[in-house]
Amino acid sequence: MNARVAVFDTTLRDGEQSPGCSMTPAEKLRLARQIARLGVDVIEAGFPAASAGERESVRAIASEVSCVVAALCRTREEDLRLAARALDGAARPRIHTFIATSDLHLTHKLRMTRDEALRQAVAAVGFAKTLARDVEFSAEDGSRSDYGFLREVVAAVHEAGANVVNVPDTVGYALPEEYGALFARLCRDVPGVYLSAHCHDDLGLAVANSLAAVRNGARQVEVTVNGVGERAGNTSLEELVMALSVRRERLRLSTGVKTEEITRTSHLLSSITGVWPQPNKAVVGRNAFAHEAGIHQHGVLANPLTYEIMTPASVGAIESHLVLGKHSGRHAVEARLTALGLFLSREEVETVTVRVKELADRKKFVWDEDLLALVSCVPDRRVRLVRYQAISGNAVMPTATVEVDVDGQFRSASAQGNGPLDAALKATDAALGLDVELLELTTRAVTGGKDALAEVVVKVRHGEAEATGHAASTDSIEAALKSYLSAVAAARTLALDAAA
Incomplete structure (x- = not known):
């Protein structure tokens, strides 16, 4: 019988820290519902101490989904109380508290001794147990910690009542044999402890390290959809789950994830953030089940197992048989x-x-x-594009005229630029009368063909506020302007809220 590995999804917390992947509370809730349908065991909904908006987002998710909902917090009592309040109403709440255990972090970031960190860890777990029955403790930078001290912390928080003890490879430094050996030693030296693995992909080893951990005693793995996360990202949920599924006879490990929901979940996250996996991304990339070489195509037609170790249907990547058009109701x-x-x-x-x-x-x-x-790409009605016109060519000065509706007031302006898009954006700035800095603009063809829909993601800064917008159109300049205006509207709101 295969041993069960719990899947802890942190897309809404660690994953959202990935540049360009921030989400509104409504978007987080929509994604949380789908992640719950995916069948994960735990959803980490956020970091309640970060802001009032984050607390409301955690509270909304906790009240809707039936799986375990975790809230991350530092070892401070106030943080722990905020986490508990945000989880009020959850069917199965979990408080997840953490403190660093490596000498590097203790000396340069926390400026505390090992004894102080140990006392804080034990006190936090003890206090958290008075607020919730389910408590997880994480030893931040665990893979770079002195083993003797790490073992002491793991044993102490386990004794204090931590249901789960997470030993992260916080900066993606570990090698699989090292990380696996670390879990084997902890399982041997701290009998009865329930260990969790949390890996980052800085060296491209997050999935390999997570597999090494579960093969050596870890029974929970912390992952994100599409592998999103800080820097190079986190352990990819879809890759880890499918590795355990495809190689279950060798690994003898299983999860409760409904694999046929994987592609749907991946697409939903991408559609919300506007950040799509690279085409050759394992399991969910556009080319994951594509075969171009003639010999490969012949083999797949004869028997898909010749070049496919999993079927598209097994991860929900089934081509649509229902195409929408202008007559669709x-x-x-x-x-x-x-x-x-x-x-x-x-x-x-x-x-x-x-x-x-x-x-x-x-x-x-x-x-x-x-x-x-x-x-x-729902347009923001507070600031919207009414119309635009651009004149461009290799022998004329690119010029654009843009008309916008700002809170019911129609404004227009014209400008010249280095190209039609540059001219249109400059005209938009002039019409808005706002000081807006364009930080990033990316364009993606949603489908193939000359009539493909262009999806544009824009990031702007207005004052101290940064915001992202995205829009889609068969006209790439129109999509860029709508995306820009959506981002401006969001940044404008954030700036006004900050000033209030």
């Missing part, structure tokens, strides 16, 4: 949305249906990728 649109894991209200479905018909007037068919882009 609300029921057809709703059916595709449901199949993609999007459960919208009747009014929202009506709005999306109108947008599908508008898009179908520009291109013949609306594919699933187009539909996801339409749902995620």
